Amino acid sequence: MTSTAGVAPANPHETATKAPRGRKLTGYWLILPGALWLLVFFVIPFYSLLAASLFDPKGSPLTGYDMTWHFGNFVDAFDQYKGQIGRSILYAGIATLTCLVVGYVLAYAIAFKAGRWKNLMLVLVIAPFFTSFLLRTLSWKLILADDGWVVSAAQTLHLTNLLNLIGLTSTDDRLLATPFAVIAGLTYNFLPFMVLPLYASLEKVDIRLIEASGDLYASPIRGFFKVTFPLSLPGVVAGTLLTFIPAAGDYVNAQLLGSPNTRMVGNSIQNLFTSQGDYAAAGALSVILMVIIVAAVMLYVRTAGTEELV
């Protein structure tokens, strides 16, 4: 009630409550520190990595590296580590599929069957994160050990053939140090990353649609595949990505639960960087992994036809 009748401020927009003076700049100031941090320590490092992947492979951390645009690093790295790369994709793929099936059941149970226990079950899904994932992975070592419960049980029940079948490659009645152990570990560790997005999109599904589908498609199974599953697709896409990407780069499970025959690309990158000091090869291998993952994700997202990721 300060301004007198008829005298409007020179530019009404300047004093508008929605956009007060300087508000536009405030946005920049607020985001600047965080954005700078991510720019300097997340985006720029990718360029450093890319640069490292083109270093002269003859260098070492002690003598330093020369930038020689040595594209051969990629060929060498791929050639030498294609086994590990293939295993990473394969193991992560199987673990993701297993997570999808198991996680879907759990997410479905929480979303539609848990009633008033819904929140408690959700807390229980993330509760394993409350303790160290390395310790949890080590626990699997105990469970799957040669003289552990699972193997002994199989032996008492004379199911060792089944055991060898599960172990995929081994024929010596063991689970630990087999591909199975590595995949089981990956599945276990990344399951919550699958369950949470699945739950988030299942929870949005209107229960009445499912009832209506029960009305329209006599069998509940057909109803599920015609109605519920398509509606939960955004969750499926988000969940599989959040599981597959970290699983493909993981090396802890392969290291703790596997054998030299089950090493994944992460193990190689880690070794090249820390033990062998071969930054050029390590950089090249990292770039290859990233490119494969980005290509796989784009292909997958395009096939699944979902764009609401970010």
Place this chain on the structure above:
Amino acid sequence: MRAARRWVGNHLILGLGLLILAYTFVPIAIVVLMSFNDSSKSRNVYKFQKFTTDHWLHPHGWANGIWDSVLLSISIAACATVIATVLGTLAAFALVRHRFAGRSAANVIIFLPMASPEIVMGSSLLALFVSAGYGGHLGFITILIAHIMFCLSFVIVTVKARLAGLNDNLEQAAMDLYATESQTFRRITFPLVLPGIVGAALLSFSLSFDDFIITNLNAGQRVTFPMYVYGANQRGVPMEVNVIGTAMFVISIVIVVGNEVVRRRQEKALAA
């Protein structure tokens, strides 16, 4: 007969779900169990041998390096949490409340760290540090930088969700009721966003405390708790680490449950 089948149909999924949940807790049970394991006879077997409460009662007698690694992890997690929560909260406000050029690009950059494999982020950072001539000085600072980097995205996303879920009618209502801009922020906006900020801080702390892959590449000679566990795996894991694992789990559960209990009690007290 049909009723029986329907009952099974209704409870089958729930039963399976509970079974899956139970499975996710088996390794935790083993961590707890192993914290009472007396493995003094043979260090090389990760196997339950004899019950003892020594690890819990005599933390002074723990194997070398455990406490150092735990303290290092706690101090890094604390610093990373404070910095990431502050920076991330500011950024979340910018993204939800302000329109500016480059906003969608910023959203993508924030999303990417959550979708990149840790090994790639870790090796990129290492490449940066090395090329900046910092390769010989890896340690507390470099670990902290890395942890703030990956915690930031999670903080921004968590606080953003809370802010976006906030009805902006509430702030308008406050202004309509004679609250100035700063009073509106203090009395309405901040208290309503606070649970999101606290949640983001807790998440940051646990992500930082538990991180291994990125840390391992950028830690130099320093050893965090996860690095200690990983390293000990080759020599034989001392059972004392399970005490830490169990304590972490119990403390987290107490925080979550305590939070819920306090909230419900407040609600009840107010309703009475």
Place this chain on the structure above:
Amino acid sequence: MSQVHETGTATRAPSGPSRDLKLAQLTKEYATFTAVKALDLVVPQGKFFALLGPSGCGKTTTLRMVAGLETPTSGTIHLGDTEITYDKPYKRPVNTVFQNYALFPHLNIAKNVAFGLERRGIKDHKKQVADMLELVELTSQAHKKPTQMSGGQQQRVALARALINQPEVLLLDEPLGALDLKLRRGMQLELKRIQTEVGLTFVHVTHDQEEAMTMADTIAVMNQGVIEQMGAPNELYENPRTTFVANFLGQSNLIAGEIEGRDGDLVKVRVQGAVASIPADRAHSESGKGWLGIRPEKVLIAEAGQPIDAPGDVITGGYVTDVSFVGVSTQYMVKMPWGQELMVFEQNTGARRMLPVGTKVDISWRPEFAFLLDASQDAKAGIEED
């Protein structure tokens, strides 16, 4: 527009000159459309005023400009002689009841209600809050959180939270929209009672014509950013000036006609062969083509050849195409010889049996109930889609 103000119970309004709310040439443009176009409006002090219109007509934008939540592109807002066009929301003696109440979820009911007083530095407000909660009958709920209350209770809290500040103008943005029908009727009476009791100026935005007619002293019907017509509820209903008002406020039959010209106090219109006369003050066009309008309940109906109790012309040759029985009345659709279907509502007085579909009928109406509109307007304007 000065007027005597006798009910100024507790307002902070300075006594003396009127504190009418005046909007002059108020305009709000967005990047892609104009929400409010050069609006001129005077809301007399102490009145219950309704802004009625379909969604997107600009009524909420107008309200938000008065509240200070939206800045006008041009034009002015005055409260009495004080200009408030660009004042911050917290500087205006105006309070709002928001559409979804916007109660602060982290504060209990008493604190929600006390919020405005506290911001203005009034510390000792216990009694005022208690009185206000009593007025809205929520005394026992003072320590509950908003989420623990029903929609109707939340609505009353929102009202109390605004009223306690004794604003000069109280703005209500579709305040009853989220309530179910029965509760809404109850709250309408309640709001009207409170307004009479406190004597404040209420500006009520709604798309519900029945709600506006029940409560308001004056209604302004808004459409596409402009006010189509303003007046007392019965005035608007009985004598609409545009097809939009005729259709949006109740229902109307609009029959195309040729205006023959004025004859004293009457305007003659040739409608499908017959000549109808319309009182001049109800004729909003005096030449060319026109729409003759008549409300369905004003149309009288009888079986063909039976006498109709009306002095007007009888139009013959229709037949019933649809009958719905709605208790107090029976609603007929009657197909006329020129192909148009007219609505006829007849009171169920029991004087005559219901006419079945297919019955040949004659219709008529008293000339003084008809109105005449300019034919350049769309006859379907304001008819709600569902």
